[in-house]
Amino acid sequence: MEEISWSDFEKVDLRVGTILTVADFPKARKPAYQLTIDFGSTIGVKQSSAQITVHYSKDELIGRQVVAVVNFPKKQIANFYSECLVTGFADDDGNIILTTVEKKVPNGARLM
Template identity: 70%
Template sequence: MNHELISWDDFEKVDLRVGTILSAEPYPEARKPAYKLTVDFGEKIGVKKSSAQITVHYSLDELIGKQVIGVINFPPRQIGKFMSEVLVTGFADENGDIVLSSVERKLPNGARLC
């Protein structure tokens, strides 16, 4: 795989923030199994919605209160009948199933990756 180098300015354009999942619900209409998440990114950014294909490693109940890392400056994306406002980040495991990116200690919602 060829890795294209980017500048620091390019990296700074991606706005990665910490948010806390307030609610998670099934999204049976999605083409691939997914949940609809509501994530609090703090007072300045607010509460945003995201669709996440994380059904293999997470139950709905265990997601509530979990802090995740999201890209908040992508344009909203229509996913079926649902408008996803942020991209919740994660990594694919050996089977291609997503494991969420998270922080090791509790942080204020809206804290930016630096």
């Protein structure tokens, strides 16, 4: 793994946001949801596609705070534009477990 500088790390804008809506994404190649996430008044609401259908139902995602990269360019996935990258870790089978916060923090709070 290549080492990076502190200034490299500072370029990645990791923020917490609350999931507002979750929809199935049938046009995605792998099972995924379309998420709408509130990152607070400064960043606003962004959408993301996330392959998290194995461990999470749509209902349990609503209101959950997640950590996402908010300064990537938009990425088109089928007919959908993903505006942020929701982060997570793969389990033993390669299915994603979301990166979340232990306690509620303000939407838009930046990872320090």
